[in-house]
Amino acid sequence: MNDMTPPAPMGRRRFLRRSLSGAAALGVASALVPARVRARSRNDAPGKLQFFTEEEYLVFSGAAARLTGHYASGPGNRVDAALRADRFLGTEDPEIQDQIHLLLTIFNSLPAAVLLGFTFSKFIDMDGTAQDKYLEGWMTSSFAFRRTAFQALKRLAMSMYYTDEGAWEEIGYHGIVSPGEGR
Amino acid sequence: MIVRGRDVRTPMHDAADVCIIGSGCGGGASAKILSGAGKKVVLLEEGGYYTSSDFDGTEATAYQKLYQRRAGQATEDLGVTVLQGRCVGGSTTVNWMTSLRTPEFTLEDWRRKFDVEGLSGRDLEPYFERVERYLNVHPEPEENHNANNRIILDGARAMGYRTGVNGRNARGCQKSGACGLGCPFDAKLSVALTYIPDAVKQGATLYADCRAEKIELRGTTKRVSGNILDPDTRVPTGEFSVEAPVVIVAASAINSPVLLLKSRIANSSGEVGKNLTFHLTTAVAGRFDRLIYPSGGIPQSVYCDEFLNSAGDSGGFWIEAVPVYPALAALAFPGFGEAHRQSMKEFPHTGASIVLVKETDSSGRVTVNDHGRASIDYRRGPRDVEYMKQGVAAAARIHFAAGAKDVMTLHTSPTVIRYPGEIERKIRGASWERNDIALFSAHPLGTCRMGADARSSVVDSRCQAHDVPGLFVIDGSVTPTSLGVNPQITLLAIAEKSAEWIAENFAGVAR
Numbered sequence: 001m002n003d004m005t006p007p008a009p010m011g012r013r014r015f016l017r018r019s020l021s022g023a024a025a026l027g028v029a030s031a032l033v034p035a036r037v038r039a040r041s042r043n044d045a046p047g048k049l050q051f052f053t054e055e056e057y058l059v060f061s062g063a064a065a066r067l068t069g070h071y072a073s074g075p076g077n078r079v080d081a082a083l084r085a086d087r088f089l090g091t092e093d094p095e096i097q098d099q100i101h102l103l104l105t106i107f108n109s110l111p112a113a114v115l116l117g118f119t120f121s122k123f124i125d126m127d128g129t130a131q132d133k134y135l136e137g138w139m140t141s142s143f144a145f146r147r148t149a150f151q152a153l154k155r156l157a158m159s160m161y162y163t164d165e166g167a168w169e170e171i172g173y174h175g176i177v178s179p180g181e182g183r
Numbered sequence: 184m185i186v187r188g189r190d191v192r193t194p195m196h197d198a199a200d201v202c203i204i205g206s207g208c209g210g211g212a213s214a215k216i217l218s219g220a221g222k223k224v225v226l227l228e229e230g231g232y233y234t235s236s237d238f239d240g241t242e243a244t245a246y247q248k249l250y251q252r253r254a255g256q257a258t259e260d261l262g263v264t265v266l267q268g269r270c271v272g273g274s275t276t277v278n279w280m281t282s283l284r285t286p287e288f289t290l291e292d293w294r295r296k297f298d299v300e301g302l303s304g305r306d307l308e309p310y311f312e313r314v315e316r317y318l319n320v321h322p323e324p325e326e327n328h329n330a331n332n333r334i335i336l337d338g339a340r341a342m343g344y345r346t347g348v349n350g351r352n353a354r355g356c357q358k359s360g361a362c363g364l365g366c367p368f369d370a371k372l373s374v375a376l377t378y379i380p381d382a383v384k385q386g387a388t389l390y391a392d393c394r395a396e397k398i399e400l401r402g403t404t405k406r407v408s409g410n411i412l413d414p415d416t417r418v419p420t421g422e423f424s425v426e427a428p429v430v431i432v433a434a435s436a437i438n439s440p441v442l443l444l445k446s447r448i449a450n451s452s453g454e455v456g457k458n459l460t461f462h463l464t465t466a467v468a469g470r471f472d473r474l475i476y477p478s479g480g481i482p483q484s485v486y487c488d489e490f491l492n493s494a495g496d497s498g499g500f501w502i503e504a505v506p507v508y509p510a511l512a513a514l515a516f517p518g519f520g521e522a523h524r525q526s527m528k529e530f531p532h533t534g535a536s537i538v539l540v541k542e543t544d545s546s547g548r549v550t551v552n553d554h555g556r557a558s559i560d561y562r563r564g565p566r567d568v569e570y571m572k573q574g575v576a577a578a579a580r581i582h583f584a585a586g587a588k589d590v591m592t593l594h595t596s597p598t599v600i601r602y603p604g605e606i607e608r609k610i611r612g613a614s615w616e617r618n619d620i621a622l623f624s625a626h627p628l629g630t631c632r633m634g635a636d637a638r639s640s641v642v643d644s645r646c647q648a649h650d651v652p653g654l655f656v657i658d659g660s661v662t663p664t665s666l667g668v669n670p671q672i673t674l675l676a677i678a679e680k681s682a683e684w685i686a687e688n689f690a691g692v693a694r
Contacts, residue, residue, distance in 0.1 A: 068513075069524030088253075091416060095554045132520055139519070139595055144260060147595070147618035151261040158513035159255075162527075163243040172531040173509050176240035176361040177479040 046083055050090035051097065052104075057082050059108045059124050064157035066131045078166035085160045100156075103149055107138075116146065185271070185383060187232050188392025188411050193421025195411065197388070199225040201685070202407050202427035204395045204442065207273020208674035209658035210433035211374035211382070212314075216682035218385035225388050225425050226379075227407065229434070230270035231414045232391035238365030242510045245364035249277050251437070258547070258559045262617040263461060264514070265559060266625045267435055271391055272375025274435075274671075278625070279362045279483040279506065280371055281669040282320040282350040284311050285676075288492050289666050297663040298635030300644040302677065310676035318352035318372045320672070322484075327358070329480025332504040334469065334534045336485045338585030339502070344489035344577070351484065352671075360479045360506055393423055396555070398430055398446040400651060405430045429653045429689050433678075436627040436659040440549045441557045443631065443641075443656075449648040454641050458632050459547030460665035461561060461624035463540045465571060466505055466515060467578040468526075468533050469587030475534040482506035490570075490577060491541060491667050498543035498566065500574035501667060502581065505537040515621045517597040526591070534582065538574030539626075540567050541667035549630050563617075572610050579606045593621035626670050631660035646681040653689065657681050 049057055061082035065071045068081065089100055106112050108123045117134045119126070126134060138150040161167055168175070200222040203210045210226060218224045233248055246254035251267040258265070268274035285307065293299040314320070328336060339346045352372040361367055369376060383389060395409040406426050410419035432439045440456035443449050487502040509530070516526045544564025552558040563571075579590040583603045592598045592610070595618065600609045613620070634640025637649035642661055648654040657678050659670055666673055
């Protein structure tokens with residue numbers, strides 16, 4: 001119940017470094033993205049993305065919707081967290097950018113879904129319930145790197161969503177209190 | 184003179200008696216003392232120079248402009264979020280102003296275990312007094328505690344736990360709750376509004392948006408070089424160098440060791456970057472029928488110190504209130520999806536308290552990654568994990584005693600405690616492995632620790648590197664242990680004392 005016990009847990013960089021061989025395979029797999037998904041990418045992803053590929057945009061958009069509980073067609077969905085993330089990540093350090101690209105590739109890969117999620121669909125092709133189950137699997141995994149990956153997705157989704165003023169009304173946040181009001 | 188990055192002519196070369204890297208507590212206080220002693224001082228700050236007109240009270244703006252890695256700095260496994268300022272004034276620009284003196288037992292530990300000299304409570308007393316007077320540190324009267332702080336005050340009192348009212352470095356506070364986002368009213372007496380302007384009046388030059396990358400030793404002189412950054416994109420736009428016989432590294436416990444490691448200096452002990460302490464922090468959130476609005480009012484005005492050093496091992500935990508802003512809350516609240524969204528909807532009726540563990544058997548390390556930036560690792564020890572469990576339990580009891588309907592921990596898998604009788608079972612039954620609970624640090628310390636033995640410490644009791652005369656580290660890096668309290672008063676007092684010694688013992692040459 002503590003972190004002093006060996007082996008040392010896998011950090012982001014080591015996790016990603018060790019995943020490179022897998023990523024190479026996933027890269028091949030990504031070349032086999034179903035035409036259906038590509039068509040959806042062309043239709044749904046906003047133009048002029050600065051960081052995400054169209055597919056990455058859709059993957060993150062889907063993940064952000066499930067994570068924040070603001071589904072694409074649901075009420076209160078006034079914030080495009082994925083588009084905000086695209087702009088944010090477009091100015092990030094190259095090392096972070098590389099990690100996010102790799103993370104999304106692995107997260108949405110069929111091999112990862114099969115091996116880690118015991119499902120035969122990529123995240124982007126799952127329905128909402130299956131996506132929630134898949135995310136839950138990453139969040140509670142016994143593998144530290146999957147929990148780390150989940151944290152990365154959650155941090156990005158939540159920070160992009162809730163730093164937008166469009167998210168505030170629903171939660172009753174009115175910004176900082178005016179002078180003298182604060183009690 | 185304060186020069187922003189976009190106004191620096193490149194390549195920039197300057198010379199000084201003292202070059203200071205970093206403009207937070209250590210750098211700012213050193214700059215004031217040394218410029219006041221007639222030294223020519225050049226200050227280098229990686230972050231930007233912002234004033235109250237830049238502070239709009241939003242997380243988006245604040246994290247982008249004022250925080251390290253846009254508030255996304257974390258350990259490699261993302262298990263601990265490490266919040267630090269990155270701007271003129273450093274973390275004092277974004278802290279919650281809690282101003283507390285170093286506990287006596289902590290200073291005694293430094294003397295006994297590390298042979299630190301001249302930093303006893305009695306030695307520091309005049310410095311504490313001077314700093315507190317200069318920054319108008321004062322406790323808030325009873326009526327100024329907001330609803331979130333009242334949870335601790337009322338709940339802890341009901342439980343029979345000891346509480347206290349902390350000092351704050353403010354003048355004309357508007358109680359807006361914006362402290363963590365940059366004070367829009369210039370009421371916070373941060374280093375950027377006190378030490379820095381006074382240093383500048385005394386002739387110091389501050390270059391903002393200038394990131395030091397290397398220190399080279401050239402005989403008795405040192406050359407600090409680095410990149411000038413675009414204020415918006417942080418992309419290097421030019422280079423600079425500053426030569427000085429005295430260099431003070433004051434870039435924080437995360438970035439000072441990175442600079443020393445990259446420069447390959449001051450590390451004969453092999454201790455640079457090691458011994459990182461976090462004052463490891465988690466929180467509980469209580470949901471109340473009454474309105475709390477946890478982002479409004481004075482963020483932090485009271486504490487519960489019943490459990491700090493209560494076992495006599497210099498460890499334990501401390502409980503304070505925490506202002507809750509939406510994005511920070513969303514990161515910390517457990518789970519995801521609809522349940523998370525419902526938790527967020529309870530925001531106005533949510534009160535939050537943080538539990539800060541003064542480490543006894545946990546430690547971390549800062550190294551340099553392939554990109555020349557900090558890589559942070561941290562391991563929790565079993566005793567500190569136990570303290571954290573006890574702290575969360577105590578905070579939950581405080582919330583129930585203050586009237587909470589239920590209390591939520593920050594476990595990734597939601598852990599909601601519905602009545603006091605459930606506290607122990609729920610907390611003992613939850614997983615405390617890494618990434619199973621949200622953890623934070625706003626007080627990283629210790630990575631260039633102070634001590635008398637050059638084999639086990641990086642600097643001496645005056646903050647001078649054992650290996651390099653004229654090279655000082657004056658920031659949170661030097662504390663040999665976690666403090667147990669918020670560090671700004673400790674760091675300012677140590678900085679003033681060390682800078683006085685430098686002024687008396689190093690002659691200026693840059694005329």
